[in-house]
Amino acid sequence: MADVVFREMQEEYLDAVRDIYLHYVFHTTATFHSRPLTREDMREIVFFENEKYKTFVIFREEELCGYVLLTQHKKREAYDTTAEVTVYLKPGCIGVGLGSLGLQHLEEYARKQGIHVLVATICGENEKSIRLVERNGYFRCAHYKEVGLKFGQYLDIVGYQKILA
Structure with a gap:
């Protein structure tokens, strides 16, 4: 897709990114947030003090279609070469390879950034995200049962990882 561009997250994209995320908060179990997030809440999710971690917005034909995050896995030095990946796409932009x-x-x-391992934490019923990471070489390494409660149901999370060569 030659018409796809990734741009580093900027303040000017915050409302659009928040709108995408709020869709998942209110209508899906893709995130375990269940309340509306403020702009400040969203700012804390997508901006990082450590330059190693970043959020990138995805543009296709100048339309902001989603965003991806590379975030810290854990705040201990031994984890410094491990990071977490997250993908959120606008509903109309799913299924086209973004x-x-x-x-x-x-x-x-x-x-x-010197990252050796990437992990993804996904709700167990989120089949689209599971297929996405599996298609991209991630393998399941964990399954935690009934650790989240949203929409009146207990939810599992599954962990995936990919070791970068």
Whole structure:
């Protein structure tokens, strides 16, 4: 897809990114947030003090279609070469390859940052995200049962990882 561009997250994209995220908060179990997030809440999710971690917005033909995050896995030094990946796409932009392009972009950036392992934490019923990471070489390494409660149901999370060469 030659018409896809990744841009580093900027303040001017915050409302659009928040709108995408709020769709998942209110209508899906893709995130375990269940309340509306303020702009400040969203700012804390997508901006990082450590330059190693970044959020990138995805543009296709100048439309902001989603965003991807490379975030800290844990706040202990031994985890410094491990990071978490996250992908959120506008509902109308799913199923056209943007998720895979987003993961590939994060992997390239992660390698430049000295990251060795990428992890993804996904709600067990989120089949689209599970297929996305599996298609991109991630393998399941964990399954935690009934650890989240949203929409009156207990939810599992599954962990995936990819070791970068």
